[in-house]
Amino acid sequence: xxxxxxLPRGPHPGPGLDRLQSGGLTDAYLKVLFFTLPMTSFLAxxxxxxxxxxxxxxxxxxFPLSGPLLLGLSGYxxxxxxxxxxxxxxxxxxxxxxxxxxxxxxxxGGLSLTNPxxxxxxxxxxxxxxxxxxxxxxxxLFLLSRHYDRAWDGxxxxxAWFLLAYGFADWAAQTFAGLNVDxxxxxxxxxxxxxxxxxxxQTLPIAGxxxxxxxxxxGEPSMYCLTALCYLALAIARDRRWLAGALxxxxxxxxxxxxxxxxxxxxxxxxxxxxxxxVASALGLFIGGLAVVIWVDGDALxxxxxxxxxxxxxxESHSGSARLTSFLRHLEAWxxxxxxxLVGYGFGTARSTDFLSTxxxxxxxxxxxxxxxxxGRLLLRARRCSAxxxxxxxxxxxxxxxxxxxxFAYLPPWLLAGIALRExxxxxx
Numbered sequence: 001x002x003x004x005x006x007l008p009r010g011p012h013p014g015p016g017l018d019r020l021q022s023g024g025l026t027d028a029y030l031k032v033l034f035f036t037l038p039m040t041s042f043l044a045x046x047x048x049x050x051x052x053x054x055x056x057x058x059x060x061x062x063f064p065l066s067g068p069l070l071l072g073l074s075g076y077x078x079x080x081x082x083x084x085x086x087x088x089x090x091x092x093x094x095x096x097x098x099x100x101x102x103x104x105x106x107x108x109g110g111l112s113l114t115n116p117x118x119x120x121x122x123x124x125x126x127x128x129x130x131x132x133x134x135x136x137x138x139x140x141l142f143l144l145s146r147h148y149d150r151a152w153d154g155x156x157x158x159x160a161w162f163l164l165a166y167g168f169a170d171w172a173a174q175t176f177a178g179l180n181v182d183x184x185x186x187x188x189x190x191x192x193x194x195x196x197x198x199x200x201x202q203t204l205p206i207a208g209x210x211x212x213x214x215x216x217x218x219g220e221p222s223m224y225c226l227t228a229l230c231y232l233a234l235a236i237a238r239d240r241r242w243l244a245g246a247l248x249x250x251x252x253x254x255x256x257x258x259x260x261x262x263x264x265x266x267x268x269x270x271x272x273x274x275x276x277x278x279v280a281s282a283l284g285l286f287i288g289g290l291a292v293v294i295w296v297d298g299d300a301l302x303x304x305x306x307x308x309x310x311x312x313x314x315x316e317s318h319s320g321s322a323r324l325t326s327f328l329r330h331l332e333a334w335x336x337x338x339x340x341x342l343v344g345y346g347f348g349t350a351r352s353t354d355f356l357s358t359x360x361x362x363x364x365x366x367x368x369x370x371x372x373x374x375x376g377r378l379l380l381r382a383r384r385c386s387a388x389x390x391x392x393x394x395x396x397x398x399x400x401x402x403x404x405x406x407x408f409a410y411l412p413p414w415l416l417a418g419i420a421l422r423e424x425x426x427x428x429x
Contacts, residue, residue, distance in 0.1 A: 100339035130348025144418025167216025225259030233393025
């Protein structure tokens with residue numbers, strides 16, 4: 001029973017692409033990996049950040065002993081060769097950013113540091129750990145873009161169903177019984193001298209009930225929505241209607257403006273393609289449901305809309321004000337000197353509340369333009385995908401990351417990108 005990569009030319013998605021043999025250790029290993037992908041609030045080693053099960057399984061593919069065992073020598077060599085340009089690019093930008101720190105007018109002042117407990121900029125461990133997160137995501141992208149097989153869909157969607165089941169159980173217990181049944185989340189973050197839970201529980205009063213904002217096995221509601229939208233695109237592409245419906249419901253229960261904007265983007269995509277009768281029926285159902293809600297408790301509906309959208313757009317809510325303040329503060333720090341404008345402070349140094357200012361302050365203009373160029377190249381290749389919802393989902397997720405959720409370390413967007421590339425017939429990104 002083989003445990004390595006083979007290069008058969010039998011039937012599989014995408015012409016002329018490598019695939020993994022079904023069965024054996026490698027196949028079982030990858031199915032466990034895909035099942036655990038969306039679970040981010042559990043650490044295998046609670047005292048070591050980033051040790052989620054999926055991250056550890058992907059890192060094992062990069063080790064000189066376990067990697068060749070699972071991927072074969074040729075597969076392991078191609079994986080390392082594909083990652084090398086990204087590692088070298090990060091290293092060059094990091095060295096250049098050390099010089100930019102010498103000329104920054106405010107030093108590291110004004111930045112929300114990823115790890116505030118550093119001694120010298122040259123010894124910041126956050127630069128290394130954040131780079132590892134990026135390499136892990138790229139590993140998943142390369143693996144899927146070359147070897148993805150639809151036989152793995154069962155494990156991928158099983159992970160999504162587990163996320164939903166865990167989340168709905170927690171939501172129902174908290175909302176209707178006031179019980180916290182999230183017993184598996186063990187991730188914490190250090191904030192100054194204190195520890196914060198890595199999975200935030202937030203409630204919102206709806207019709208007299210302190211309703212838990214749906215977040216399941218992730219960090220918080222907007223991060224859950226980022227994950228769920230990726231799986232929603234995959235579920236639609238594979239015609240998994242029950243899964244798609246459950247994901248939409250969970251996003252609605254998150255009461256996250258990020259998630260709602262994502263659903264609007266998906267709705268706009270389908271409105272352009274759906275028959276007029278379907279669109280008219282859906283619109284009629286929506287208007288009818290809205291009328292019922294207004295009749296039952298119109299004031300509660302208006303308060304929810306104001307809390308979720310209007311106050312954030314006006315920067316009056318705590319969330320909206322914090323996002324705007326963080327964005328402006330990091331832009332000001334990025335503009336501190338010509339060198340920081342060009343190369344930033346080093347990848348992983350700071351984390352804003354949006355991906356755009358996070359990119360600028362960490363990678364500078366050069367690195368940010370490189371990221372946009374790479375995403376544009378990926379999208380151009382993925383647009384040939386037979387399921388148009390996959391590249392459309394990629395665009396929606398990337399835009400939401402830019403404005404609200406700077407979570408490049410979350411693996412579902414890499415999963416979506418890798419599958420879209422594979423189905424478009426391309427070997428790598």
